[in-house]
Amino acid sequence: MDERISELHRLIEESERIVFFGGAGVSTESGIPDFRSVDGLYNQKYKYPPETILSRSFFEAMPEEFFRFYRDKLVVTGAKPNAAHKYLAHLEERGKLAAVITQNIDGLHEAAGSKKVLELHGTLLENYCVRCKRRYGPNVVMECEGVPRCQCGGVIRPDIVLYEEGLSGRVLRESVDHIARADLMIIGGTSLAVYPAAGLINYFRGRNLVLINKSPTAVDSEAQLVIPGKIGEVCAKLWAMEQD
Numbered sequence: 001m002d003e004r005i006s007e008l009h010r011l012i013e014e015s016e017r018i019v020f021f022g023g024a025g026v027s028t029e030s031g032i033p034d035f036r037s038v039d040g041l042y043n044q045k046y047k048y049p050p051e052t053i054l055s056r057s058f059f060e061a062m063p064e065e066f067f068r069f070y071r072d073k074l075v076v077t078g079a080k081p082n083a084a085h086k087y088l089a090h091l092e093e094r095g096k097l098a099a100v101i102t103q104n105i106d107g108l109h110e111a112a113g114s115k116k117v118l119e120l121h122g123t124l125l126e127n128y129c130v131r132c133k134r135r136y137g138p139n140v141v142m143e144c145e146g147v148p149r150c151q152c153g154g155v156i157r158p159d160i161v162l163y164e165e166g167l168s169g170r171v172l173r174e175s176v177d178h179i180a181r182a183d184l185m186i187i188g189g190t191s192l193a194v195y196p197a198a199g200l201i202n203y204f205r206g207r208n209l210v211l212i213n214k215s216p217t218a219v220d221s222e223a224q225l226v227i228p229g230k231i232g233e234v235c236a237k238l239w240a241m242e243q244d
């Protein structure tokens with residue numbers, strides 16, 4: 001394992017346009033459960049699977065259930081960036097990393113100091129009224145009970161992309177552009193099972209593709225290097241190697 005991390009350190013040092021593509025596994029070491037790990041949200045007892053609750057039709061039909069799940073499981077109060085978020089922000093500051101492309105909605109990359117973050121599935125830190133489009137800050141849902149309502153009477157919803165909804169065209173275009181121009185792409189903490197996000201990695205034309213994931217993925221065989229470990233621990237070691 002350490003040899004593989006040393007190899008990734010070498011690849012990072014020789015690269016000039018790195019792109020990171022990540023998912024829920026990046027935030028598990030911050031205490032936020034992912035979907036598909038054994039302790040992830042798919043393996044917890046719920047009346048409906050997370051994919052159903054987080055769909056547009058469910059949100060419209062059963063907003064009370066949606067916001068119950070939201071308060072209970074989606075928001076982890078006090079979650080802080082871990083070594084992975086911080087190391088990626090550091091690589092950007094060094095001028096090595098061009099963008100973080102994330103499926104996460106927790107805002108932890110920005111909290112760690114990353115500037116170029118493309119949030120494919122939106123963010124829980126912003127909310128808006130479905131009727132009058134008035135924008136609300138991050139705490140509006142947690143500060144009330146039941147279904148949050150705007151002054152106009154409309155339902156306030158988080159600015160995330162629900163299942164059955166399309167991704168932002170601007171975020172998709174920028175993501176494709178960054179991936180197509182990258183010389184090293186690091187994929188981490190994602191099962192690569194959610195489309196169209198996972199399909200974006202097919203735009204990579206660079207030399208080196210690296211995967212850091214606790215469990216195998218469908219693209220392991222296409223990667224130059226696979227590191228089967230916890231991404232926060234791997235990043236902490238990479239950072240230490242830089243300082244040696």
Ligand code: NAD
Binds near residue numbers: 194
């Ligand atoms: P996923 O749950 O499908 O897969 C997570 C992957 O990360 C798994 O393969 C798991 O083995 C791996 N993993 C878990 N912890 C890890 C760690 N510490 N280091 C390395 N690998 C680790 O997640 P996904 O692929 O992102 O797709 C799920 C969807 O759910 C996404 O669309 C995302 O928006 C959403 N989601 C987001 C959050 C969040 O914002 N933090 C949390 C849960 C789900």
